[in-house]
Amino acid sequence: xxxxxxxxTLAVIIYLIVFIIANMVLPFSEQxxxxxxSANPIDSLFMVLNSMWICLTIFYIVKKSSCSGKRLxxxxxxxxxxxxxxxxxxxxxxxxxxxxxxTRGDVLLLMIAGLFPLTAAAAILVKFFWNKDKxxxxxxxxxxxxxxxxxxxxxxxYLAVYMLFGYFVAWxxxxxxxxxxxxxxxxxxxxxxxxxxxxxxxxxxFQMARGILFGxxxxxxxxxxxxxxxxxxxxxxxxxCTAVSLVIPNPLFPDNVRYAHLFEMTTSMLIFGLIAGRLxxxxxx
Numbered sequence: 443x444x445x446x447x448x449x450x451t452l453a454v455i456i457y458l459i460v461f462i463i464a465n466m467v468l469p470f471s472e473q474x475x476x477x478x479x480s481a482n483p484i485d486s487l488f489m490v491l492n493s494m495w496i497c498l499t500i501f502y503i504v505k506k507s508s509c510s511g512k513r514l515x516x517x518x519x520x521x522x523x524x525x526x527x528x529x530x531x532x533x534x535x536x537x538x539x540x541x542x543x544x545t546r547g548d549v550l551l552l553m554i555a556g557l558f559p560l561t562a563a564a565a566i567l568v569k570f571f572w573n574k575d576k577x578x579x580x581x582x583x584x585x586x587x588x589x590x591x592x593x594x595x596x597x598x599x600y601l602a603v604y605m606l607f608g609y610f611v612a613w614x615x616x617x618x619x620x621x622x623x624x625x626x627x628x629x630x631x632x633x634x635x636x637x638x639x640x641x642x643x644x645x646x647x648f649q650m651a652r653g654i655l656f657g658x659x660x661x662x663x664x665x666x667x668x669x670x671x672x673x674x675x676x677x678x679x680x681x682x683c684t685a686v687s688l689v690i691p692n693p694l695f696p697d698n699v700r701y702a703h704l705f706e707m708t709t710s711m712l713i714f715g716l717i718a719g720r721l722x723x724x725x726x727x
Contacts, residue, residue: 449570450501453563457493460559468551477543477693488690495686496522496560499679500567506676507666510572517662518564519557524659526683527556529652536648540622541694592721593657599717600653601646607710609634617698656681657718664722674719681715682708 470478500518507514531549534541538549609631612618616626629637638645660677667673685707688700695703 446571450497450567453497453501453566453570454490454493456566457497457559457563458489460562461489461493461555464555464558468555469547470551471545471548473543474545474548491689492687493559493563495679496526496683497563497567499676499683500564501571502679503663503666503676504567504571505573506668506672507573508668509666510568514572514666515564515568517666518568519561521659521662522564522680522683523557523560525656525680526560526687527553529655529659530684530687532652536645537622543694589661593654596657596718596721597650597653599721600656600714601650603710603714603717604649604653605635607706611709612702612706615698615702617696618702621696621699653714656714657722660718660722670720670723673723674716677719677722678712678715681711681718685711 465478500522503518504514509517531553534544534549534552535546538544538546613628613634616628619628620626628634660680663673663676663680667676685704688695688704688707691697692700
């Protein structure tokens with residue numbers, strides 16, 4: 443037990459070091475660098491919590507995997523990177539007007555900055571913890587048509603979860619409404635949906651597409667894991683990476699807005715992960 447804790451701690455430390463170095467050397471815009479320089483140094487302690495979550499997520503997947511080597515490493519990196527980094531920053535681009543300090547280049551560099559520490563930590567954790575007593579996976583592939591249908595269903599599910607939690611959790615905070623819309627007024631739920639359809643109709647297909655991508659990017663985990671329970675837990679842990687990153691104080695968000703998003707994302711992504719895990723798994727017949 444102690445050896446495992448020390449190995450995981452080493453992975454967390456390496457993740458933090460590589461993350462800090464990547465953010466120092468990548469060519470972010472001057473405006474973004476000045477914004478980060480104004481942050482409270484104590485806030486960086488919250489980065490440890492985020493790093494621990496990512497490393498523990500990888501640890502769980504690796505320990506429960508029926509694979510090892512390059513396949514395990516690449517599957518973990520692809521899944522966590524695209525879910526945690528790409529899916530988050532795609533939404534940042536979509537709501538770009540709320541973040542005037544960020545250029546499109548900065549958003550791309552934020553994705554890249556997350557890839558380097560993830561790769562380093564995954565390599566260490568796969569090396570330390572790959573399952574030597576591999577059991578055959580209980581998963582059977584759906585086929586292209588069946589997989590496409592299930593991904594399409596996930597698109598609708600994610601849109602519903604996004605709108606429900608976005609309104610009934612995050613949108614209840616006046617500071618958040620002002621941050622995104624410039625107005626404190628709160629419409630009722632159906633009026634809010636109608637207003638979105640009039641003022642920003644592309645948000646509906648955009649969030650459906652994100653739901654499909656959330657499902658697509660966890661597909662590499664299906665062939666790694668030994669049962670529905672392990673797969674579903676892994677999906678939930680990976681999806682929650684998008685929420686846990688909000689524990690880090692962020693100069694782009696006022697604290698109240700960040701707290702609202704943290705609670706909204708934690709609850710919504712947990713529920714979505716439970717649904718996605720069950721929908722995207724198929725037992726051997």
